[in-house]
Amino acid sequence: MSSFFASRWVEHPGHVTELDGGLPGGFRAAGFAGGIKPSSRPDVGLMVCDEPGVTSAARFTRSGVLAAPVVVTMERCRLDGLRAVVVNAGNANAATGRRGLDDAAKMQGAGAIAAGVREDTVAVASTGVIGVPLPMGALVRGVLGASGELRADGDRDFAAAIQTTDAFEKRASLSVALGGGIVRVSAQAKGAGMISPEFATLLCFVQTDAVMSAQTCELLLGVTIKRSFERISVDGQLSTNDTVILQASGTSGVRVEPETDDEVRLGEALDAALRQLALMIVHDGEGSKRVGRVVVRGGNIDAAVAVARAVANSPLVKTALHGGDPNWGRIAQAVGMALPGTAPLALDIAIEGVPVCSGGGVVPFDRAALERAVARDEVEYEVGLPGEGAETELFFSDFGHGYVTINAEYTT
Amino acid sequence: MSSFFASRWVEHPGHVTELDGGLPGGFRAAGFAGGIKPSSRPDVGLMVCDEPGVTSAARFTRSGVLAAPVVVTMERCRLDGLRAVVVNAGNANAATGRRGLDDAAKMQGAGAIAAGVREDTVAVASTGVIGVPLPMGALVRGVLGASGELRADGDRDFAAAIQTTDAFEKRASLSVALGGGIVRVSAQAKGAGMISPEFATLLCFVQTDAVMSAQTCELLLGVTIKRSFERISVDGQLSTNDTVILQASGTSGVRVEPETDDEVRLGEALDAALRQLALMIVHDGEGSKRVGRVVVRGGNIDAAVAVARAVANSPLVKTALHGGDPNWGRIAQAVGMALPGTAPLALDIAIEGVPVCSGGGVVPFDRAALERAVARDEVEYEVGLPGEGAETELFFSDFGHGYVTINAEYTT
Numbered sequence: 001m002s003s004f005f006a007s008r009w010v011e012h013p014g015h016v017t018e019l020d021g022g023l024p025g026g027f028r029a030a031g032f033a034g035g036i037k038p039s040s041r042p043d044v045g046l047m048v049c050d051e052p053g054v055t056s057a058a059r060f061t062r063s064g065v066l067a068a069p070v071v072v073t074m075e076r077c078r079l080d081g082l083r084a085v086v087v088n089a090g091n092a093n094a095a096t097g098r099r100g101l102d103d104a105a106k107m108q109g110a111g112a113i114a115a116g117v118r119e120d121t122v123a124v125a126s127t128g129v130i131g132v133p134l135p136m137g138a139l140v141r142g143v144l145g146a147s148g149e150l151r152a153d154g155d156r157d158f159a160a161a162i163q164t165t166d167a168f169e170k171r172a173s174l175s176v177a178l179g180g181g182i183v184r185v186s187a188q189a190k191g192a193g194m195i196s197p198e199f200a201t202l203l204c205f206v207q208t209d210a211v212m213s214a215q216t217c218e219l220l221l222g223v224t225i226k227r228s229f230e231r232i233s234v235d236g237q238l239s240t241n242d243t244v245i246l247q248a249s250g251t252s253g254v255r256v257e258p259e260t261d262d263e264v265r266l267g268e269a270l271d272a273a274l275r276q277l278a279l280m281i282v283h284d285g286e287g288s289k290r291v292g293r294v295v296v297r298g299g300n301i302d303a304a305v306a307v308a309r310a311v312a313n314s315p316l317v318k319t320a321l322h323g324g325d326p327n328w329g330r331i332a333q334a335v336g337m338a339l340p341g342t343a344p345l346a347l348d349i350a351i352e353g354v355p356v357c358s359g360g361g362v363v364p365f366d367r368a369a370l371e372r373a374v375a376r377d378e379v380e381y382e383v384g385l386p387g388e389g390a391e392t393e394l395f396f397s398d399f400g401h402g403y404v405t406i407n408a409e410y411t412t
Numbered sequence: 413m414s415s416f417f418a419s420r421w422v423e424h425p426g427h428v429t430e431l432d433g434g435l436p437g438g439f440r441a442a443g444f445a446g447g448i449k450p451s452s453r454p455d456v457g458l459m460v461c462d463e464p465g466v467t468s469a470a471r472f473t474r475s476g477v478l479a480a481p482v483v484v485t486m487e488r489c490r491l492d493g494l495r496a497v498v499v500n501a502g503n504a505n506a507a508t509g510r511r512g513l514d515d516a517a518k519m520q521g522a523g524a525i526a527a528g529v530r531e532d533t534v535a536v537a538s539t540g541v542i543g544v545p546l547p548m549g550a551l552v553r554g555v556l557g558a559s560g561e562l563r564a565d566g567d568r569d570f571a572a573a574i575q576t577t578d579a580f581e582k583r584a585s586l587s588v589a590l591g592g593g594i595v596r597v598s599a600q601a602k603g604a605g606m607i608s609p610e611f612a613t614l615l616c617f618v619q620t621d622a623v624m625s626a627q628t629c630e631l632l633l634g635v636t637i638k639r640s641f642e643r644i645s646v647d648g649q650l651s652t653n654d655t656v657i658l659q660a661s662g663t664s665g666v667r668v669e670p671e672t673d674d675e676v677r678l679g680e681a682l683d684a685a686l687r688q689l690a691l692m693i694v695h696d697g698e699g700s701k702r703v704g705r706v707v708v709r710g711g712n713i714d715a716a717v718a719v720a721r722a723v724a725n726s727p728l729v730k731t732a733l734h735g736g737d738p739n740w741g742r743i744a745q746a747v748g749m750a751l752p753g754t755a756p757l758a759l760d761i762a763i764e765g766v767p768v769c770s771g772g773g774v775v776p777f778d779r780a781a782l783e784r785a786v787a788r789d790e791v792e793y794e795v796g797l798p799g800e801g802a803e804t805e806l807f808f809s810d811f812g813h814g815y816v817t818i819n820a821e822y823t824t
């Protein structure tokens with residue numbers, strides 16, 4: 001089995017063991033083809049925690065145009081005690097007005113019946129085409145179908161049901177050795193397009209059987225998202241539907257208390273898992289071939305973040321990455337755009353550790369060696385700004401013909 | 413002869429007559445193949461005004477990474493009395509450090525000799541690959557070659573010499589009827605990639621034989637740029653080299669005084685010319701097939717501009733435009749990204765005059781009619797925000813396979 005922790009940019013913690021699949025104790029999941037996707041592939045996922053004492057935390061897109069399921073989940077749920085999650089793919093239920101809100105509420109009600117829990121403990125999430133009413137017959141058929149197939153190893157089916165243009169599954173199943181004993185962590189994500197670091201633009205659901213308070217869930221999710229889903233960009237586009245949910249069933253009996261070594265160790269496991277899932281999303285950017293990482297050091301944090309985003313979202317940088325072209329001039333151009341009025345800027349640029357620009361000017365470098373380095377799967381760009389202190393990073397996908405083919409011909 | 417004023421978004425003023433070519437009185441121009449471009453095509457342009465009393469105005473990129481010719485022109489020229497312009501294509505002389513500044517100064521010196529004028533009246537401009545030292549032998553060969561071919565109808569050769577990935581020429585030659593008599597206006601532009609509305613990212617040189625002060629040049633250039641080169645985006649990328657220069661020779665003897673009808677009439681002519689040239693640049697966006705116009709009304713001007721840029725620079729909107737897909741959901745998504753934290757947003761969207769979204773929700777529309785409308789060359793998107801007062805527009809190119817092919821395989 002190939003390692004889940006495939007990227008050189010993710011450290012595989014020694015106390016984390018990869019499993020082939022399966023959910024932590026207390027969870028059951030399923031995926032079902034309700035008929036929302038024209039392809040007849042699974043399009044409704046159901047995740048249920050059987051423990052009434054479940055704790056949870058959630059994060060959502062910051063878009064000014066919120067999809068109906070985001071509004072319903074934010075406004076009508078006890079986000080610290082979510083029992084179930086109902087997700088559909090193939091339709092985003094976004095920009096659907098009053099009817100969309102009613103449909104999302106009905107989806108929540110169907111999930112409550114299917115899971116046998118209260119409505120206000122059921123989160124709803126949707127992904128797919130914007131501006132088309134949710135086909136409720138197909139949705140309800142999917143929820144009821146999924147409820148009949150809930151299994152402790154249903155994470156694979158659940159992960160498949162939430163995908164849209166994803167080319168491969170994004171799923172983790174881990175065993176984590178804490179001082180107090182072994183806990184399990186699993187996660188299922190979907191990505192592909194509309195991925196930007198403003199906030200993770202994706203769906204991701206994370207489960208653990210650790211015993212922890214909702215506050216600890218909140219803390220761990222907040223910290224690990226900052227180093228994963230908030231640090232990626234496929235196409236710079238913030239989605240209307242982004243949702244990330246962490247649930248803890250407590251069935252392991254292993255307690256994770258605030259400010260303990262075990263909190264740090266579980267945090268490291270979640271950090272590695274979400275970071276690798278985030279990188280998988282970048283790798284699966286529509287039509288993507290290579291992943292870039294831009295690290296910006298120096299200056300103040302606002303300038304560093306602006307520079308990282310300008311580089312990561314530049315179609316010129318992205319096409320050069322796709323073409324295996326060590327074109328650092330496009331990095332310099334993007335930096336200049338991010339910092340207007342700062343010329344002359346004593347800018348340093350290195351690609352794969354090879355300095356190409358120092359103090360704003362070109363320096364001699366071995367072009368052939370650099371061309372070999374940028375032809376690999378992962379390419380690292382380092383940008384040095386004048387001044388000290390700030391540091392940030394961003395992972396981004398390249399831009400190739402596949403993105404155009406998918407997005408010029410697919411109504412999302 | 414097909415009309416220069418080809419876009420429905422540009423009004424052809426009644427007092428403006430199109431000419432086939434040629435420069436206003438007092439100007440001579442040429443283009444020459446010095447050997448900077450590997451293709452052996454013309455790559456050095458020279459524009460000379462033979463009138464010592466010439467007036468002028470100039471505008472430059474606001475990038476934090478300024479190309480050497482921009483620095484030299486800004487710092488070492490009398491921008492209100494430019495006699496000559498030397499331009500090369502094939503090399504941007506950007507991110508070239510101390511040597512780049514020296515090379516740009518030498519280029520200015522070569523231009524002064526070639527034009528027989530003082531160095532501080534010679535503007536220099538470059539476009540092409542970033543981070544490679546300017547090949548000075550080829551550059552000087554080009555300047556000297558061009559100086560031997562200066563002609564009053566050299567505008568076509570000059571326009572050809574400043575192009576890089578441009579697919580067609582961008583050139584205007586107009587006769588303008590003012591109350592005081594007839595004046596001439598000509599302009600030559602280059603565009604293709606790295607075009608963003610932060611400031612026109614392109615080269616454009618404008619000549620007239622009107623008699624006007626440098627202050628009037630400044631006013632007219634500032635106003636007309638705001639409605640043309642500052643309102644376009646090909647790929648959202650601000651260049652290191654953008655330069656726009658207006659020169660007035662005064663040979664017509666027709667005076668254009670401040671706050672007169674003739675100032676307005678000349679302004680209208682310049683406005684129409686630069687707006688059409690800007691649209692030609694958008695149309696010639698690398699691999700572009702269609703041009704979009706987004707008009708945002710309502711809200712405050714900052715929000716309106718942010719929304720217009722988010723729509724114009726969204727690769728999802730651009731690929732949908734390319735594919736002839738009336739996908740208004742991507743417009744809604746881009747608006748939401750531009751205005752985080754404002755949900756619920758009572759957003760209105762119309763495409764080609766057909767309302768598709770009202771108050772944030774989908775409204776019934778004739779999809780077949782809309783599909784026909786978005787298959788045309790120019791597509792208009794209207795976005796209505798809550799509140800009144802602000803209005804802005806932005807022209808943008810679509811995103812197709814051509815852009816990827818050019819930019820994944822071409823080192824710029």
